[in-house]
Amino acid sequence: MKLTSKGRYAVMALVDLARFDTINPVSLRDISLRQGISLDYLEQIFSKLKKNQIVKSTRGTQGGYVLSKKPNEIKLTNIFNAVDEKVKTVQCKKESKKGCNGKATKCVTHNLWDELETHINTFFEKKSLEDLLKNNSERVN
Amino acid sequence: MKLTSKGRYAVMALVDLARFDTINPVSLRDISLRQGISLDYLEQIFSKLKKNQIVKSTRGTQGGYVLSKKPNEIKLTNIFNAVDEKVKTVQCKKESKKGCNGKATKCVTHNLWDELETHINTFFEKKSLEDLLKNNSERVN
DNA sequence: TCTAAACTTGACCAATTTAGTCAGGTATGT
DNA sequence: ACATACCTGACTAAATTGGTCAAGTTTAGA
Ligand code: FES
Ligand code: FES
Numbered sequence: 160m161k162l163t164s165k166g167r168y169a170v171m172a173l174v175d176l177a178r179f180d181t182i183n184p185v186s187l188r189d190i191s192l193r194q195g196i197s198l199d200y201l202e203q204i205f206s207k208l209k210k211n212q213i214v215k216s217t218r219g220t221q222g223g224y225v226l227s228k229k230p231n232e233i234k235l236t237n238i239f240n241a242v243d244e245k246v247k248t249v250q251c252k253k254e255s256k257k258g259c260n261g262k263a264t265k266c267v268t269h270n271l272w273d274e275l276e277t278h279i280n281t282f283f284e285k286k287s288l289e290d291l292l293k294n295n296s297e298r299v300n
Numbered sequence: 301m302k303l304t305s306k307g308r309y310a311v312m313a314l315v316d317l318a319r320f321d322t323i324n325p326v327s328l329r330d331i332s333l334r335q336g337i338s339l340d341y342l343e344q345i346f347s348k349l350k351k352n353q354i355v356k357s358t359r360g361t362q363g364g365y366v367l368s369k370k371p372n373e374i375k376l377t378n379i380f381n382a383v384d385e386k387v388k389t390v391q392c393k394k395e396s397k398k399g400c401n402g403k404a405t406k407c408v409t410h411n412l413w414d415e416l417e418t419h420i421n422t423f424f425e426k427k428s429l430e431d432l433l434k435n436n437s438e439r440v441n
Numbered sequence: 442t443c444t445a446a447a448c449t450t451g452a453c454c455a456a457t458t459t460a461g462t463c464a465g466g467t468a469t470g471t
Numbered sequence: 472a473c474a475t476a477c478c479t480g481a482c483t484a485a486a487t488t489g490g491t492c493a494a495g496t497t498t499a500g501a
């Protein structure tokens with residue numbers, strides 16, 4: 160049970176963005192240097208974040224990215240959905256009547272995993288970017 | 301963020317075991333048939349469960365496995381640890397002073413992932429095999 | 442005693458996923 | 472014009488997963 164680096168990087172980059180985008184757009188190059196993430200990889204990630212209206216971009220010299228909402232309006236759920244970092248605990252398709260073993264009833268552990276999924280998602284829905292900023296405010300300067 | 305099938309199968313198999321081991325040891329063959337899990341794969345899993353004293357085995361004809369503790373004493377944590385289904389959210393080594401980016405300070409998201417890990421582990425520590433049995437008691441017959 | 446059921450061990454492998462890289466663009470401020 | 476920075480898609484090496492396969496050992500029961 161692991162987090163992928165795509166999800167991890169997305170959050171790191173957005174925290175970085177939230178701290179530095181107050182005056183000018185922030186270039187991916189800067190984020191790449193500060194956070195130690197490959198520029199090419201960041202571009203993939205930001206392409207998805209943009210499609211999901213989490214960030215806005217301006218092109219050209221002095222261009223870069225800006226958050227498109229306030230930090231307290233951006234939940235971890237939103238970020239994770241954007242970059243396809245989904246929590247998947249059950250094996251079966253939830254809507255299907257069939258269980259993961261192909262039988263007509265759901266398997267003995269189905270309910271358990273479903274509870275777990277809810278448990279984890281609750282965490283992601285509560286946390287916003289703002290919470291992370293507070294948590295690291297001592298390092299802002 | 302996914303559960304591996306090793307962890308999933310381990311729990312399925314143990315629930316099965318808990319329901320049927322009251323009189324005789326249960327053979328992996330039976331579990332394999334009832335739960336639709338490959339016999340060879342089950343053997344790998346039970347080898348680990350045995351090393352971690354979650355089950356006991358008897359060899360020979362009519363042999364099989366039995367739980368080595370009461371269902372309410374077996375927590376999901378125990379099972380998951382046994383089969384190496386670890387929850388790993390942070391990228392860095394926790395004990396290390398270095399962050400995941402190689403820098404001297406922990407990265408901006410470190411605390412977040414750490415909280416998440418605790419959040420998930422809490423769930424696993426609360427749930428015991430017994431809880432699962434109750435949850436599915438209507439199917440016991 | 443013989444044999445089949447069932448546990449034990451370790452090597453091996455194909456398919457998938459992950460974590461990127463690479464090679465081209467296009468847009469725009471100075 | 473030209474450097475900077477966004478944009479897009481194809482590609483791939485390495486790791487992980489989810490098993491299979493082969494070759495045992497142990498023991499109950501006929
Ligand atoms: S996980 Fe849904 S039926 Fe097994
Ligand atoms: S996850 Fe620990 S420093 Fe980044």
